[in-house]
Every structure is written in structure tokens, then in C-alpha cells.
Amino acid sequence: MALESAGRKLLPLLLTVEHGLKKPVWGCQMCGQCVLHSTGMVCPMTCPKTLRNGPCGGVREDGHCEVKPEMQCVWVKAYERKDKLHLPQIWKDHYNELRPPVDMRLKGTSSWINLITKRDAWLPAGWRARKESQK
Amino acid sequence: MSALRERLQNSKDLVFTVEFPVIDGGGMAAVEKNVARLSPWFVAANSTDNTAAHAHASNLSVAIAMKNFGLEPILQIVCRDKNRIAIQADMAGANLHGIENIALLTGDDVTAGDEPEARRVFDLDGPQAVNVASILNSGTYLSGRKLQPAPNFFISAVENPFTHPFDYRVQRAIKKHEAGAQMLQLQIGYHPDRLENFARGVHALAPDLALLPSVVLVKSSKPLNFMNDKVPGIDVPADVIARVASAEDQSEAAYQLALEQCKHALTLPGVRGIHVTDFRHDDTLERLMTDLGRTPHNL
Numbered sequence: 532m533a534l535e536s537a538g539r540k541l542l543p544l545l546l547t548v549e550h551g552l553k554k555p556v557w558g559c560q561m562c563g564q565c566v567l568h569s570t571g572m573v574c575p576m577t578c579p580k581t582l583r584n585g586p587c588g589g590v591r592e593d594g595h596c597e598v599k600p601e602m603q604c605v606w607v608k609a610y611e612r613k614d615k616l617h618l619p620q621i622w623k624d625h626y627n628e629l630r631p632p633v634d635m636r637l638k639g640t641s642s643w644i645n646l647i648t649k650r651d652a653w654l655p656a657g658w659r660a661r662k663e664s665q666k
Numbered sequence: 667m668s669a670l671r672e673r674l675q676n677s678k679d680l681v682f683t684v685e686f687p688v689i690d691g692g693g694m695a696a697v698e699k700n701v702a703r704l705s706p707w708f709v710a711a712n713s714t715d716n717t718a719a720h721a722h723a724s725n726l727s728v729a730i731a732m733k734n735f736g737l738e739p740i741l742q743i744v745c746r747d748k749n750r751i752a753i754q755a756d757m758a759g760a761n762l763h764g765i766e767n768i769a770l771l772t773g774d775d776v777t778a779g780d781e782p783e784a785r786r787v788f789d790l791d792g793p794q795a796v797n798v799a800s801i802l803n804s805g806t807y808l809s810g811r812k813l814q815p816a817p818n819f820f821i822s823a824v825e826n827p828f829t830h831p832f833d834y835r836v837q838r839a840i841k842k843h844e845a846g847a848q849m850l851q852l853q854i855g856y857h858p859d860r861l862e863n864f865a866r867g868v869h870a871l872a873p874d875l876a877l878l879p880s881v882v883l884v885k886s887s888k889p890l891n892f893m894n895d896k897v898p899g900i901d902v903p904a905d906v907i908a909r910v911a912s913a914e915d916q917s918e919a920a921y922q923l924a925l926e927q928c929k930h931a932l933t934l935p936g937v938r939g940i941h942v943t944d945f946r947h948d949d950t951l952e953r954l955m956t957d958l959g960r961t962p963h964n965l
């Protein structure tokens with residue numbers, strides 16, 4: 532709780548800092564539940580279909596996007612980068628994990644705060660139950 | 667139990683599925699006619715969900731009609747047009763009507779269709795939608811609210827072995843399998859080597875996952891060119907197009923190409939059958955099935 536209220540006070544500042552840093556570097560869309568670390572530091576929200584679990588079947592023969600032919604497919608780029616960048620092995624291992632649907636309520640909030648407060652770990656009850664039953 | 671599941675899980679027989687034609691005209695009579703034509707040869711048919719981002723009679727409505735006329739549907743649900751609430755409503759509706767086979771797809775973009783100005787949804791993606799179907803199978807919606815009786819969905823998905831990143835496609839197939847998919851219909855493709863690598867890779871990791879490569883029946887090189895130029899994710903090599911284009915009888919050459927694709931695919935590990943899409947609308951479908959050693963009604 533203490534963390535949460537500290538977070539709330541810091542919120543405007545952190546939001547500005549987070550967006551100011553992540554927007555120019557990774558094209559951050561402020562989904563509020565950042566997965567950059569597990570996707571080779573490529574933001575999946577810059578995929579026109581906002582896919583969180585890998586590339587669609589429409590990737591072109593040149594590796595470019597179905598929707599925006601001038602752009603390399605975000606997921607092709609992520610796949611190449613995850614091996615090239617010196618990222619911790621555990622982040623690389625997370626590349627193919629099943630990411631849950633985006634919580635639209637978090638759009639425009641700070642993923643850093645949501646990480647600290649564990650707000651970004653919230654899952655719909657049905658999703659959580661299945662995840663636990665698979666462990 | 668769905669006949670499709672029964673065939674895949676309790677027998678070693680080959681399984682042939684087919685893309686049910688979209689319904690824009692002809693009413694129920696058109697559905698009935700197509701069922702009469704396809705049901706002697708196919709254990710189940712895909713009831714598509716606004717295929718290629720064009721609006722058509724809805725996935726569930728056609729699936730119910732097919733079922734009533736005696737052909738088992740595979741209800742396709744695509745993530746492009748519906749949010750998670752509407753997707754679950756499709757699933758609950760299928761359950762209500764006793765439809766067990768469902769196929770979850772990310773789907774092509776709105777820009778592929780005739781209303782490219784539409785809003786794209788993609789509230790879920792393909793693997794997430796597969797997982798949601800598994801959640802419904804356990805007797806609750808995504809939110810945890812009860813759904814009874816719990817569905818007994820035979821869940822399938824689609825994967826494209828023919829495009830980048832090639833070695834990741836195997837992992838993505840496994841991801842869908844772990845989310846609950848027991849069958850994958852594969853994207854149309856003209857690179858047998860890519861198909862082979864994919865099938866071997868998937869089969870080594872998930873021997874129970876049934877693969878159904880797709881084969882499309884066309885009459886000339888024109889549709890091959892069209893797919894190559896206009897359908898992202900499908901690459902038709904120049905020599906394949908030339909083989910059909912330069913033939914004296916293009917129709918026959920296109921048929922022989924499809925037959926070869928089927929025969930090759932059926933030799934691959936994990937491949938349990940073929941998914942057929944027919945753009946010819948003549949008697950070639952029957953010819954193909956006969957040449958593959960099938961007899962009508964002996965599914």
C-alpha cells in the first residue's frame with residue numbers, strides 16, 4: 532500500500548519520464564504493461580495488429596509487414612534482435628511465452644508504476660485459473 | 667464427439683477438410699447445394715469468418731445451416747472484427763448449437779478487404795484466442811463466470827510455415843498447441859521445402875498435433891499471380907507460375923500442380939490430411955479426391 536501511494540505521488544513525473552524515454556527509442560504506445568524485455572526490445576504495440584504473441588501469417592517474402600509494406604515486420608525484427616542483443620538469458624527465454632490479452636484500462640498509464648504496484652500482473656480469473664492448472 | 671476429432675484421435679485415417687464457399691447470394695438453397703456437393707468427400711468444412719476481410723453471411727449462421735443440412739462445421743473465429751466479448755459470444759453460441767470444432771485465427775488485416783477504412787479490432791491475437799477457447803472448455807468465461815454445460819470444443823488454429831521467421835514458425839505452432847490447439851490447418855504455400863522443415867520441426871516437439879496443409883484448386887496461372895502479388899504471406903516462385911503459364915493446357919497443369927502438392931504433403935511427418943480450397947467450381951474437386959484414392963461417403 533505504501534508503495535502504491537508513493538507511486539501515485541510520483542505518477543505524473545514517471546509518466547513523463549517513461550514516455551519521454553520510450554517513445555523516441557522504441558515507439559512506445561504507453562500500453563501500461565511493458566513486455567519490451569522479452570521481445571528483443573521491440574515494442575509489439577507498434578505492430579499494426581498490436582499482436583503480443585508473435586508474427587501473423589501475413590509477413591511478406593521480404594520480411595516486411597502485411598499492413599505497412601514499407602516497414603519491417605515488428606516480430607521479425609524482434610526475433611532477430613533477441614539473439615543479437617546482450618540480454619539476460621531469462622529475457623530471451625521469455626520470447627515465446629504466452630502473453631495475456633492487453634488490459635485496456637492501463638492504456639496511458641506508467642508501466643513502471645504498474646510493475647512496482649504489481650498492477651500489471653492482474654489477470655482475468657479464467658486466464659489465471661488456466662495458467663495455474665498448467666503449472 | 668465431433669467426427670473430425672474422432673477421426674484424428676481414434677484412427678490413423680487421412681482426414682480431408684474443405685473451405686465452405688462464402689454465402690452472399692442464393693440463400694439457404696446455396697448452403698444446401700454446397701453441403702450436398704462436399705459432404706460425400708469431407709469430414710468437416712470451415713465456416714469462415716468474413717474471409718479476406720470481406721463481409722459475408724456470418725460464421726456462426728453458416729455453421730448452423732451446414733450442420734442442419736448434414737455437414738460438420740469447423741467454426742472459424744477471427745480476431746480482426748470482434749473483441750474478446752464478441753469472440754466468447756461466438757464460442758458460447760457454438761456450444762449452444764452443439765458445434766464442437768472451432769478454429770481460431772488472428773486473421774488478415776482490414777486493408778485486405780473491400781472496406782479498408784474499417785476499424786481493426788485485434789483485441790485478442792490468435793494464440794490468446796486459442797487459450798480463451800480452452801478456458802471455456804473448463805466451464806468458465808475469461809472473466810471466471812460460469813458457462814454451463816461446459817463446451818467440449820475440438821480446438822484448432824492456423825499457421826503459416828511459408829514465411830518469416832521460418833524457424834520461429836515451429837515455436838509458434840507449439841505455442842498454439844500448448845494453448846489448446848489440437849489441429850493446425852496450414853496456410854496455402856508453394857515452397858515444399860519450407861513445409862517439410864516445418865512439419866519435421868513440429869512433429870518432433872508435438873507428435874499429437876495434427877497438421878493439415880492447404881491446397882488450392884485453380885484453373886490457370888492468373889490466380890497464382892494474384893496470390894503472389896496481392897496476398898501477403900503467400901509467395902509463389904516464378905518457376906511454379908511459369909510451369910502453369912507456359913503449359914498448353916493451363917487448367918490441366920494447374921491441377922497436376924495441386925495433386926503433386928497433396929501427394930508431397932501426405933508423406934510428411936505429422937501431416938494427417940489436407941485442407942482443400944476450391945476456386946475452380948467444376949468437377950476437379952471430385953477428380954482430386956478420386957486421384958488421392960478416396961471414394962465418396964467413405965470419409
Ligand code: SF4
Binds near residue numbers: 597607
Ligand atoms: S506482418 Fe508483423 S508487424 Fe505486420 S501485422 Fe503481421 S505481425 Fe504485425
